[in-house]
Amino acid sequence: QLQLVESGGGLVQPGGSLRLSCVASGFTLDDYVIGWFRQAPGKEREGVSCITSSGTSTNYASSAKGRFTISRDINKNTVYLQMDSLKLEDTAVYYCAADRAPGSRWYLGRAYDYWGQGTQVTVSS
Numbered sequence: 001q002l003q004l005v006e007s008g009g010g011l012v013q014p015g016g017s018l019r020l021s022c023v024a025s026g027f028t029l030d031d032y033v034i035g036w037f038r039q040a041p042g043k044e045r046e047g048v049s050c051i052t053s054s055g056t057s058t059n060y061a062s063s064a065k066g067r068f069t070i071s072r073d074i075n076k077n078t079v080y081l082q083m084d085s086l087k088l089e090d091t092a093v094y095y096c097a098a099d100r101a102p103g104s105r106w107y108l109g110r111a112y113d114y115w116g117q118g119t120q121v122t123v124s125s
Contacts, residue, residue, distance in 0.1 A: 002026040002114050004096050009119030012086055020081040020119060022096030029053065029072055033102050034079045036070065037109055038092035038121075047107025048094070051079060059106050063089075086123045093118040 008020040022034060035050035049060045049070040058070050069082040079096060095118045102111035 002098065004098060004114060004116035006094065006096050006116045006119040009094060009121045011122045011124060013125055014086060014088060014123055016086050016123070017082070017084045018086065018121060020083065020094055020096075020121070022079040022081075022116060024077045024079070024098065027098070029055070029074055029077055029079065032098040032100055032114075033106065034070075034072070035097045035099075035102065035106055035112055036079075036081045037095045037097060038090075039095070040089075040092040043092075045095075045109045046092075047109070049081060050102070050106040053100075061107060083121070086121075088123050091121060091123045093120050095119075 003025045005023045012018055030053055033052055036048040037045050038048050039045040048064050051058050051070045055072055067085045072079045096116045097112035098114040099112040
């Protein structure tokens with residue numbers, strides 16, 4: 001059974017950092033693209049970043065470029081999202097998602113078949 005479990009969310013001040021983790025079970029990262037998404041109250045779900053099944057290519061939303069870094073540890077079957085220089089507008093529930101081939105529109109949630117339960121990130125002073 002394919003499962004994704006996120007962790008690492010919390011309360012952080014503006015300018016601070018958090019590292020989110022997405023632990024995958026029931027499949028190996030070599031076979032799936034993993035995406036990070038977020039959804040703030042009253043807003044649509046937004047694709048933040050993704051990493052390919054080979055681990056050699058990554059993509060970022062413009063809002064994340066230069067501040068967020070996606071990476072993975074094959075041995076731990078875990079994908080990370082390092083978030084630095086956090087802003088108030090980064091407050092959201094963050095989800096990881098998996099799909100064998102989401103295609104060029106990696107930032108669309110409907111391109112992914114499997115989702116985690118989400119972890120809350122709150123940026124507040």
